[in-house]
Amino acid sequence: MTVPILKQGGYLIASIQSALSDSEVLELRDSLAERVGTLRSQGIVIDVAALDVIDSFAARSLKTIAQTAKLRGADTVIVGIQPDVAVAMVQFRLDLSPVQTALDLEEALAILDERTKKGRANGR
Amino acid sequence: MEANTAPAEPRLADEAAVEDPTLQAAAVDPTLLGELVGYLRQRRTELREEWAARITEADLLKVMSPEEIFTEVTAVYDNYVNALETGSVETLQAYARDLSERIIRRGVQTHEVLGIVLLLRDVLARALFVRYEHEPANVLNRVLDAYEPAANRIAVTVGVSFVQERERVIREQQAAIRQLSTPVLQLRDRLLILPIIGDLDSQRARQLTEQLLGAIRRNRAKVVVIDITGVGTIDLTVANHLVQTVAASRLMGASAIITGLSSGIAQTLVDLGVDLSMMQTVGDLQGGLEEAERLLGYKVVRDEDAVPRAIEPI
Numbered sequence: 031m032t033v034p035i036l037k038q039g040g041y042l043i044a045s046i047q048s049a050l051s052d053s054e055v056l057e058l059r060d061s062l063a064e065r066v067g068t069l070r071s072q073g074i075v076i077d078v079a080a081l082d083v084i085d086s087f088a089a090r091s092l093k094t095i096a097q098t099a100k101l102r103g104a105d106t107v108i109v110g111i112q113p114d115v116a117v118a119m120v121q122f123r124l125d126l127s128p129v130q131t132a133l134d135l136e137e138a139l140a141i142l143d144e145r146t147k148k149g150r151a152n153g154r
Numbered sequence: 155m156e157a158n159t160a161p162a163e164p165r166l167a168d169e170a171a172v173e174d175p176t177l178q179a180a181a182v183d184p185t186l187l188g189e190l191v192g193y194l195r196q197r198r199t200e201l202r203e204e205w206a207a208r209i210t211e212a213d214l215l216k217v218m219s220p221e222e223i224f225t226e227v228t229a230v231y232d233n234y235v236n237a238l239e240t241g242s243v244e245t246l247q248a249y250a251r252d253l254s255e256r257i258i259r260r261g262v263q264t265h266e267v268l269g270i271v272l273l274l275r276d277v278l279a280r281a282l283f284v285r286y287e288h289e290p291a292n293v294l295n296r297v298l299d300a301y302e303p304a305a306n307r308i309a310v311t312v313g314v315s316f317v318q319e320r321e322r323v324i325r326e327q328q329a330a331i332r333q334l335s336t337p338v339l340q341l342r343d344r345l346l347i348l349p350i351i352g353d354l355d356s357q358r359a360r361q362l363t364e365q366l367l368g369a370i371r372r373n374r375a376k377v378v379v380i381d382i383t384g385v386g387t388i389d390l391t392v393a394n395h396l397v398q399t400v401a402a403s404r405l406m407g408a409s410a411i412i413t414g415l416s417s418g419i420a421q422t423l424v425d426l427g428v429d430l431s432m433m434q435t436v437g438d439l440q441g442g443l444e445e446a447e448r449l450l451g452y453k454v455v456r457d458e459d460a461v462p463r464a465i466e467p468i
Contacts, residue, residue: 113370116405116406
């Protein structure tokens with residue numbers, strides 16, 4: 031299933047609805063990288079609230095997506111990690127750093143606003 | 155009343171011990187047992203009084219008044235004789251459970267309960283000796299053959315019922331303590347505080363993580379202050395669990411601040427080589443709250459103009 035990508039102001043919002051296969055992850059990565067360029071987006075929010083499991087592949091993929099987007103000039107925030115998913119990830123020593131995480135969409139947008147403001151203040 | 159029928163309900167492991175064949179009253183001469191029971195019923199009043207007197211004498215059940223003891227003694231005596239007659243301990247067992255539930259809360263100990271049951275057994279055996287003293291020796295033997303196994307079985311039943319009841323009460327209390335021991339409190343909008351009192355074991359630590367993460371989601375928390383002033387000692391497992399809790403909170407989008415590490419715990423953590431690089435620690439709860447407020451953008455200002463109001467006398 032293709033992940034829908036919505037544009038909200040200067041940001042892109044991708045909401046993952048079900049477990050993704052390897053090719054779907056790559057597809058998500060590529061379409062996000064492309065949209066960041068065409069829409070001149072400054073931030074990406076990836077919502078994983080619907081995922082019951084985040085395994086090592088998924089964690090690595092999310093990091094790759096964030097790093098790719100960063101190279102294209104957009105910050106990424108992951109939102110909606112469920113409590114038991116968080117516990118499982120920590121127990122399996124899966125780590126999303128340096129990708130920022132947030133509780134929900136509202137929080138993520140606040141973080142992105144903060145960052146872009148700082149960026150402009152620094153003369154970027 | 156049904157005699158010697160196996161109860162249909164599933165049995166617990168402890169009750170299986172009661173069914174030990176050596177304790178069974180199955181091979182008993184029914185007429186002799188009937189006579190014996192008849193005799194014990196006939197001497198009910200005096201034997202009850204003797205039993206109650208011996209309980210008081212032995213300093214058992216000091217938490218109960220003599221009237222209470224006598225009431226319970228009467229009920230147990232009748233149940234006991236009925237159980238002797240029918241060989242079925244179910245009624246006695248139900249009564250023993252009920253009685254245990256009442257007396258456990260008043261602090262009656264296991265040795266008291268066992269002592270009391272053994273006293274009754276003794277009182278009745280002596281009464282039987284007196285009754286069959288002048289009969290030929292084999293009659294007394296047969297009477298004891300009939301009485302002993304049934305009496306043993308009854309003693310075991312009462313003891314086991316008491317212990318089971320007590321274990322049930324202990325389990326209930328453990329559950330209550332577990333519930334009480336990990337409150338997650340909201341201090342300000344998006345600021346949670348988790349005071350931990352008492353030593354942590356891995357079960358409590360796991361439960362704590364669950365409650366904290368649940369609360370983060372419910373209250374949309376951004377900062378969590380975990381105060382461990384009340385924790386005496388910490389081991390490697392629990393320390394790692396704490397680190398994991400902080401990491402999991404991080405993944406949920408909340409930052410955690412640990413406060414109140416005693417010097418002993420700090421030393422232990424360093425000695426154990428726990429990786430604390432991603433933990434933010436502040437000396438005491440006050441400092442932790444100030445740091446949390448700073449992260450959330452709160453600024454607490456003391457109003458110098460406000461006149462402290464005197465507390466009105468009642």
